[in-house]
Amino acid sequence: MPDFLISKILNDSIGNLDTNVTIRVPEWAFKPDHWSVAFLRGLSKLTYSWKNKCVWEVGVGTGINLVVLRNQALSSNWYFSDYDARFVPLAMRNLLSSNGKRDGLHPLYGSWDLVTPPSRGGLKPPRVDIIFGCLPQVPSEIDLSIGDRLAHYYDPAHYPSAHLNALGLGLVETLLIKARDVLAPGGKVVLNLGGRPGLKSLRSLFSGLGYKPTLVHKETIPQHSGTSLASLVALEGNGHCDFEFFSDCKGSKLINARKAEKLRVERATVYHNIYVMAGTLA
Numbered sequence: 001m002p003d004f005l006i007s008k009i010l011n012d013s014i015g016n017l018d019t020n021v022t023i024r025v026p027e028w029a030f031k032p033d034h035w036s037v038a039f040l041r042g043l044s045k046l047t048y049s050w051k052n053k054c055v056w057e058v059g060v061g062t063g064i065n066l067v068v069l070r071n072q073a074l075s076s077n078w079y080f081s082d083y084d085a086r087f088v089p090l091a092m093r094n095l096l097s098s099n100g101k102r103d104g105l106h107p108l109y110g111s112w113d114l115v116t117p118p119s120r121g122g123l124k125p126p127r128v129d130i131i132f133g134c135l136p137q138v139p140s141e142i143d144l145s146i147g148d149r150l151a152h153y154y155d156p157a158h159y160p161s162a163h164l165n166a167l168g169l170g171l172v173e174t175l176l177i178k179a180r181d182v183l184a185p186g187g188k189v190v191l192n193l194g195g196r197p198g199l200k201s202l203r204s205l206f207s208g209l210g211y212k213p214t215l216v217h218k219e220t221i222p223q224h225s226g227t228s229l230a231s232l233v234a235l236e237g238n239g240h241c242d243f244e245f246f247s248d249c250k251g252s253k254l255i256n257a258r259k260a261e262k263l264r265v266e267r268a269t270v271y272h273n274i275y276v277m278a279g280t281l282a
Contacts, residue, residue, distance in 0.1 A: 023062050023094045029087070030061050034221040035274060039134050039192035040068055042217030042276025046190065047072040050130060056182075058114055058133035058175065059083065063091025065132075067098045077104050079126050081112035113158075114175045115182050125182045134192035135175065137168035138227060166235060167197045169205060176209045176279065188280050190216070195273030196232065196257075198244045202277060211279030220251035223260065223270045232257035246271040 025031055043065060050073040057065060060080035070078060082088055088107045095105060106126065110118035115131070117123035164170045172191060179189050189211065193202055199215070206213035223229075223245065232243050235257075242256035247263065249271055255263075260270040 023064050023067060023098070024090065025062050026090070029090065032062070032064055034219075035134060035192060036064060038217065038219040038221065038274040039276060040065060041219070042192070043069055043132065043190065044072065045216055046278065050076050052076065053130055054079065054126065054128040054184075055130045055132070056080065056115075056126065056128045058112070058131060059135060060091045061087055063087075063094040066091065066095055070095065070099065070104070075104070077106060079106040079108055079128060081108035081115075083111055083113060085109070085111045085118075114171075115178050127182060127184060128187065129184050130188045130190065131175070131179050131183065132190035133175070135171045137172065137194045164205070166231065167201070168194065169197065173205060173209070176206065176211065180210065180281065183281055186281055188278050190276065190278045193275045193277055195275050196243045196245065198241070199273075199275060202275060206277065206279040209279075210282050212282055214278045214280070215275060216278050217276040219274050220246060220249060220271050221274055222249075223264065223272050225264060225267070225269070229257050229261040229264060233261050244272065246273075 023032075047069050050069075052075050053073070054077045055073075056079040058081060060066065060082050063080070066078055066080060070076075080088060080091055082091075088109050092105070092107050096102070108117070108123065108126075110121055110123065112118065115125050117125055161170050161173055164173045172193065175191075176189060179187075183189070195202070195218075203213045229243075236242055237258075243260075245255045245257060245260035247253045247255050247259070247268075247270060249269075251271060251273060255270070263270050
């Protein structure tokens with residue numbers, strides 16, 4: 001089972017890290033990548049205000065976020081869940097190996113569909129101040145033979161918004177809707193979002209569901225070379241506004257999905273933004 005030294009993953013960019021802290025990542029787990037680093041950089045800008053709050057990570061994975069953030073907001077209560085029931089025990093092991101204390105940890109075992117508890121066991125969702133997560137934003141109906149990790153995908157059949165599923169935002173929309181039932185007044189949802197639909201569309205998603213959106217952090221990262229953009233090209237061809245990609249790593253040369261897919265097929269690197277966004281219940 002591989003070990004990952006967190007300080008190396010984050011390029012020492014967040015601070016307050018024990019350079020000897022590692023996380024365990026089995027072969028079936030999602031390996032930290034550009035998205036992980038960008039999200040942690042964004043989250044680290046917020047945790048100063050999370051002290052004494054009840055915080056819930058939806059889709060905890062290996063627990064890398066909590067390993068870092070728990071050291072920045074020590075007195076918070078941390079709930080964590082995942083759709084894959086194997087991840088919460090893994091995250092708990094990583095958390096205990098990095099800190100050794102159970103104080104403030106509230107693992108939610110079993111398979112949680114966003115904030116909906118497993119059908120068996122009589123569990124109820126906690127009442128929290130903050131929900132955060134990095135959710136899959138690529139529908140699983142695309143070709144999975146390309147070798148991209150399954151953690152990137154979600155099944156659009158479970159999420160009825162056809163328009164938002166086409167943009168990869170059906171799962172995100174569902175969380176924003178369901179989160180209202182478990183958030184305290186004035187609660188927040190913080191999400192790591194691919195910028196391909198454009199910042200204006202992402203802001204509209206939050207505001208349309210009753211949240212006041214705030215941009216917390218932005219980074220430009222490479223588009224995964226194995227993920228086809230054909231569905232976005234088709235949408236542009238049918239009159240959808242152009243999607244947001246870049247031909248340079250600084251995010252200054254804007255291109256649409258048609259150009260981005262052409263470059264990708266030609267094995268050139270294309271880029272898109274990641275936006276860490278917070279939505280506050282109005």
